[in-house]
Amino acid sequence: MNISKRRHYLVDKNMQFRYMAFVAVPLVLLMSGLYYLIYYSVFTQMLIPEAVATTLLPAMKKVNIVVAVFVPIAMFLLLRAALVYSNRIIGPIPRLERELDKVLAGDYSARIKTRDNDELKHFVDKVNLLVEKMEAKRI
Amino acid sequence: MIKRVSLVVVAVLSSAVFLSFATGVVLKQFTFNENDALDQWSKMVLNGAVDYELIKQGRAGYVQAISDKACSAIYYKMPYKVKDYPLLGWKWKVVAFPDISKARTPKEKDDYAARVYVIFPHLSFTFSKFIEYVWAEDIPAGTIFDSPYGKNVKMIVVRSGRTNSGEWVSESRNVYEDYVKAFGTEPKKDAAAIAIMCDADSTKTMAESLFDDIAVSAPETRSIEEVKQI
Numbered sequence: 001m002n003i004s005k006r007r008h009y010l011v012d013k014n015m016q017f018r019y020m021a022f023v024a025v026p027l028v029l030l031m032s033g034l035y036y037l038i039y040y041s042v043f044t045q046m047l048i049p050e051a052v053a054t055t056l057l058p059a060m061k062k063v064n065i066v067v068a069v070f071v072p073i074a075m076f077l078l079l080r081a082a083l084v085y086s087n088r089i090i091g092p093i094p095r096l097e098r099e100l101d102k103v104l105a106g107d108y109s110a111r112i113k114t115r116d117n118d119e120l121k122h123f124v125d126k127v128n129l130l131v132e133k134m135e136a137k138r139i
Numbered sequence: 140m141i142k143r144v145s146l147v148v149v150a151v152l153s154s155a156v157f158l159s160f161a162t163g164v165v166l167k168q169f170t171f172n173e174n175d176a177l178d179q180w181s182k183m184v185l186n187g188a189v190d191y192e193l194i195k196q197g198r199a200g201y202v203q204a205i206s207d208k209a210c211s212a213i214y215y216k217m218p219y220k221v222k223d224y225p226l227l228g229w230k231w232k233v234v235a236f237p238d239i240s241k242a243r244t245p246k247e248k249d250d251y252a253a254r255v256y257v258i259f260p261h262l263s264f265t266f267s268k269f270i271e272y273v274w275a276e277d278i279p280a281g282t283i284f285d286s287p288y289g290k291n292v293k294m295i296v297v298r299s300g301r302t303n304s305g306e307w308v309s310e311s312r313n314v315y316e317d318y319v320k321a322f323g324t325e326p327k328k329d330a331a332a333i334a335i336m337c338d339a340d341s342t343k344t345m346a347e348s349l350f351d352d353i354a355v356s357a358p359e360t361r362s363i364e365e366v367k368q369i
Binding site: 043 | 214332
């Protein structure tokens with residue numbers, strides 16, 4: 001059973017924020033490390049202060065402006081993508097839990113809804129099939 | 140007979156040890172006498188290439204630097220503790236000074252026929268420290284001032300004016316003491332390189348200087364225990 005529109009992306013704050021942090025923090029660290037590595041390598045290669053001050057520092061200033069403008073945008077897009085993707089994984093779980101509670105309470109007509117992009121879709125479909133068979137046997 | 144030979148050997152060894160301490164402990168010396176002496180040095184072009192050439196006169200050699208409206212340096216990477224090897228010695232000769240008569244701003248005046256650098260890199264340029272020993276034309280010897288490129292770049296005027304220009308002049312500096320004097324603190328980082336430069340790009344003029352016998356060493360008053368620790 002499919003439902004179409006995703007209304008709430010945040011279904012489990014703790015888990016989704018952990019997932020977003022798991023994606024964002026290493027990436028930020030990696031990018032910062034890479035940025036610094038490039039800067040330091042060029043700096044130690046130039047060494048002469050006049051060369052560093054007239055060539056490397058102005059170039060780094062330009063890079064910093066670009067970074068200051070684009071990194072927040074890139075981070076926003078990245079975190080949003082992480083939120084959407086984490087929702088695809090975690091989204092069906094509360095519904096699964098809710099509907100299974102109904103089944104346990106004896107309501108075998110309950111079916112768990114999923115969306116096409118949900119990562120647990122095939123698993124949920126099988127649970128639905130199981131509940132369906134249980135309902136048929138009961139009748 | 141054996142006793143005599145032993146005495147002679149002991150005497151020779153003692154005098155050798157004495158001589159080695161009397162001349163100090165040399166960490167690195169550049170005599171520029173070998174044909175490939177400049178191969179170990181790296182070039183850093185800032186604004187046009189200065190012509191650094193090894194000139195040989197018989198067995199002896201020196202470095203000739205000619206700048207035609209250009210600015211570039213040559214450096215030798217050698218990490219060492221300035222506290223252990225504080226002495227930096229060199230010989231230099233200024234053949235032609237850049238014409239700074241029309242220069243107005245500090246950056247325009249930042250042309251020197253001869254500079255010797257000691258470089259203390261840190262994690263970033265701002266935290267790095269640089270000492271530049273210069274032969275200035277119009278600034279009194281002994282003056283220490285900030286480079287127009289940053290407060291972390293200290294210029295120390297070792298020699299001033301044209302009095303000794305055209306002749307070889309030997310210098311010996313205690314880099315450790317100069318660092319403390321210039322920055323007010325001990326060096327927190329090791330020196331990583333020494334460099335020499337001749338530039339005349341800011342004034343768009345010409346400059347020429349010669350360099351020879353660059354040496355990094357420990358003072359001769361060092362005790363045997365101190366030397367062993369190094």
